[in-house]
Amino acid sequence: MTKMKSDTWVFTGSCPSQLGTVDVVTRFMAESGNYVDEIHSFDDRVQRQFFLRIEFTPNDSEFSVEQFNAEFAKRATLFDMKWDLSPSSKKERVAILVSKFDHCLNDLLFRVRTGQLHIEVPVIISNHPDLEPLAKWHNIPYYHLPITPDTKLAQEQQILALLKDYDIDLTVLARYMQVLSPDMCRQLDGKAINIHHSLLPGFKGARPYHQAWEKGVKMVGATAHYVNNDLDEGPIITQGIQPVDHAHYPEDLISKGQDIERITLFNAVRYHVEKRVFLSGKRTVVFSN
Template sequence: MSPSSDTWIVTASCPSRLGTVDVVTRFMAESANYINEIHSFDDRVLNQFFLRIEFTPEDEHFSPEQFNQHFAARAEPFEMTWQLYPANKKDRVAILVSKFDHCLNDLLFRYRTGQLNIEVPVIISNHPDLESLAKWHDIPYYHLPITPETKREQEEQILQLVEQYQVDLVVLARYMQVLSPEMCAALDGRAINIHHSLLPGFKGARPYHQAWEKGVKMVGATAHYVNNDLDEGPIITQGIQPVDHAHYPEDLVSKGQDIERITLFNAVRYHVERRVFLSGNRTVVFSN
């Protein structure tokens, strides 16, 4: 029998306990599942253990239902929770954007070229500016303008589109609106935001110009899960580059946008590849 070409991912977490890796890897060997990649981490502060395994079944009759059924008996003594995913599953990602197009352009390029294993069924914006870019990619574009008076209605429309398009993940690709507590709760654990890493300094408009006036020596970006603490959700990825006196405001903007692009791409990639685990208000990220 030839090995199956399908690849699967199992993610697991449980209280820290002796023998956790052994029970999982032993089960994988006994059930003829070849481990291609394995990561684990023991959080000594929270007494919690995290594990991610990518594997290829060597049994051509591999069944995810049987895997879960048989693994349950091994996992129960460890109080382990786990999930099994086909590695080729394409998460459906809704992109929210305002007027800046650099992050949207990058995500769409990586989606189109297969660097991101996702589908993009919808793009939503509070401005009409980027509709032509969505049309070029043949992706539905919804212009939902917002005012303080219409914020609740506009967010309800977004959530309706998220449901309509069966969205797995929402990406705020420089969506310049603060989400309401209700919106944050509705998207808990499935919304990623990107912003410059100059915060908590240089808030508001033209942050890179503010930073230049103060003579900063580093610029960067942070991608994090959205929660009700503005720009303070669990961090997934960060990027940084040094700058000096020879960099003018426009240079800082350019460098900052480059870092935002790659930082957001990595955050989305890690999420859809099931490499991110929440551990309190922190994340465990098994990068590759």
């Protein structure tokens, strides 16, 4: 993966589908002295919505966001375009929620430490104490918030308070084995990513990989999606699959499944923080690189 240069900016925009949407942005970039390094666009014919992402380098060392927005607004109004501008050097603040499985948490923290994932992780929250040593090794505050059916709503309020206290931009459920309440889902709408196994047919409940082995599945996979009130049915960001056969026992399926979960969640988080994901109805437009 090529890391973004510290002096680049990311422009994201969307507007109703119409002629000239790419031209109005790229022409403005050229006339204002901004060099386009990368560009992606997509026209959703069903939603009649156009999406655009541009990574650019200003030639002017005194580049001003306020001036850019003020000048571009004169042209964007004609297209009813909504846009956002952010420096690629900015690190989003990401909270990680986890239960007992450590593979996704460990992978994300490793990628942060090695520079593969351009984020800050100021807090880890769990309903179990098991992974606190891992958080301590990374010098990240770890909050153990136990949960029971009677304390669920109160525990969620504690989580939301921590997200506010730590000024969190994105929440990642890295195998956090709890179903969020409708109110929690509403407050995290578009700002939380979940990962779960994707097995066909769908095996729910305890020991899904053992259930899958008993049925002789021929592939294992994972899905990363935005959290909403439809259990495991939020807008999909990334997916991964790997073939298996009769020679794979339950422990083999678990191992392969966890590998896929790691890379699938990593890519979903990376695409989100790099502003590569757009919501289009109940679907996503993802400009992967």
